[in-house]
Amino acid sequence: MIAGGTVLLFLDLLGTFAFALNGALTALRATRLDIVGVVTLGMITAVGGGTIRDVLLDSLPPATFADWRYYAVAAAGGLIAFLLGRHLERLNRPINVLDAVGLALFAVTGATKAVGLGFGPEQAIVVGAITAVGGGTIRDVLIGRIPSVLSSGLYAIPALIGATTTVIAGALGADGAFTEVGAAVLCFVIRMIGLRFDLNAPAPPAAPERDGGDAD
Amino acid sequence: MIAGGTVLLFLDLLGTFAFALNGALTALRATRLDIVGVVTLGMITAVGGGTIRDVLLDSLPPATFADWRYYAVAAAGGLIAFLLGRHLERLNRPINVLDAVGLALFAVTGATKAVGLGFGPEQAIVVGAITAVGGGTIRDVLIGRIPSVLSSGLYAIPALIGATTTVIAGALGADGAFTEVGAAVLCFVIRMIGLRFDLNAPAPPAAPERDGGDAD
Amino acid sequence: MIAGGTVLLFLDLLGTFAFALNGALTALRATRLDIVGVVTLGMITAVGGGTIRDVLLDSLPPATFADWRYYAVAAAGGLIAFLLGRHLERLNRPINVLDAVGLALFAVTGATKAVGLGFGPEQAIVVGAITAVGGGTIRDVLIGRIPSVLSSGLYAIPALIGATTTVIAGALGADGAFTEVGAAVLCFVIRMIGLRFDLNAPAPPAAPERDGGDAD
DSSP: OOTTHHHHHHHHHHHHHHHHHHHHHHHHHHSOOOHHHHHHHHHHHHHHHHHHHHHHTTOOSOHHHHSHHHHHHHHHHHHHHHHHHHHHTTOHHHHHHHHHHHHHHHHHHHHHHHHHTTOOHHHHHHHHHHHHHHHHHHHHHHTTOOOGGGTSSSSHHHHHHHHHHHHHHHHTTOOHHHHHHHHHHHHHHHHHHHHHTTOOOOOOSOOGGGTTSSOO | OOTTHHHHHHHHHHHHHHHHHHHHHHHHHHSOOOHHHHHHHHHHHHHHHHHHHHHHTTOOSOHHHHSHHHHHHHHHHHHHHHHHHHHHTTOHHHHHHHHHHHHHHHHHHHHHHHHHTTOOHHHHHHHHHHHHHHHHHHHHHHTTOOOGGGTSSSSHHHHHHHHHHHHHHHHTTOOHHHHHHHHHHHHHHHHHHHHHTTOOOOOOSOOGGGTTSTTO | OOTTHHHHHHHHHHHHHHHHHHHHHHHHHHSOOOHHHHHHHHHHHHHHHHHHHHHHTTOOSOHHHHSHHHHHHHHHHHHHHHHHHHHHTTOHHHHHHHHHHHHHHHHHHHHHHHHHTTOOHHHHHHHHHHHHHHHHHHHHHHTTOOOGGGTSSSSHHHHHHHHHHHHHHHHTTOOHHHHHHHHHHHHHHHHHHHHHTTOOOOOOSOOGGGTTSTTO
């Protein structure tokens, strides 16, 4: 129904798997869980962003719910993390790469879906970023962590750049599938550069008394 | 509109009351709250799962919101817990029984609603389980606890079994009301057996360094 | 489309700005955040309640998402808080006043929207209160705090009174814009009186063993 529909679906499912695996492993490292918890948190990481996206875009029931392939793929990622978690936990780098893949793909597919449904560029950019960071945010809340996207690293910003690139390229008439892959690569590269050089988004100016973290 | 509609409504309201009472008592024991907090958390426990269900099923406005009987019943449960909490807190067993009743009824009514709206078996099973565990999950997040459904006990699994039984029996042409009660009893019994013998869902294989709980 | 539509929009945007500024400042004081976190939490405080409102009222896509003015205003409030946070943090009183303004306006506009869409008085009152307290509740969950609306102060109660006044006055045929401003003033005054005299909603009767807070 939209240009590059098959590519979009494939990218979306790939991002779903990457997020499920990464989300389940993150949850495993953070707290004590059983199989229900690990698989559920993997699935929520994977489909949470897309569910919020589809609520905001009035595209209910959510694709992540109506299309069983999303949660089959998400459940598979969660189960693999559950079974192999002990071994995978040591693989920090591939986990971060997987997460960046999911971030990039979801930012692009989220923005593309919004444009395809007739929403304006500002909505498409916002919803692309929400699709990308939403699932991990819900997961962090469920395991009692303040979502890291709010406090450090370059995470939302590459997602916003990926979504913005998608929207601008689409407005300039670029080919759907090509644009999507290019914007995803841009988001992915920025995210990986941020990780490699430990870049952070700007912190509030001069708040010296808040060094202790959870002082409150 | 669906077979056994009146039975479904009655079971749904009964589950709503059970969850409101149990949810408010759980919240009361976990943290310091005022009347607004106790009643709100009781109501959220009671109607939260059904609200998520109706978002996923594109059945908005949610039945739990559009039909005042749901929140009248939920508010009554919350108020009773507020007024009698001190006495009810010692009644651990009836509270657990009430909670298992709500779990069983919501798993069945959630799955039945999904089937009635034309969704497939995999959606009906997922949404039945979400209806059953969703309200308590939101409550736990609001009172700063990692939802217990993720970490221990048999909670989501009986809900999944109850929802699956509902879907299979329905597909085999079994009578609506009879099926619903039977599947709810099955879920309830499994939940109570799990409580009685302290059964847990499988934990991740061999994660020896995570014994301390919140070490993080 | 509803009487007083322009006034309603203006009040809604004013409340959005007040909540974004206040929400971002509250978040800044509670935990360590970067610019993404401060602006995001300001925006979520500002548009969260309206988003839940529009899900419950089946008015998707949410006005707070479809109309760019909402998040432009919300982003502006969040950015101001980010840039001036250090200075604004000392201004406790104006921040509380702003928050009361947002509370009053959202209770009224939420209830008015529900009535305008044909919902009954009980739905309008519930949704008015949810619109008013929803954004701050999501913000508190994201920064790891138990939402203060659940535990102390007069916060949900003035919102319920403001929403109820709106609904009753509307049912008696009062003029839209006049009613809305009057009900908002009433809610605002009750909230400010509660703050000034440190009033609290009733606590559960006699729970002596729970004095320590998070004893759990």
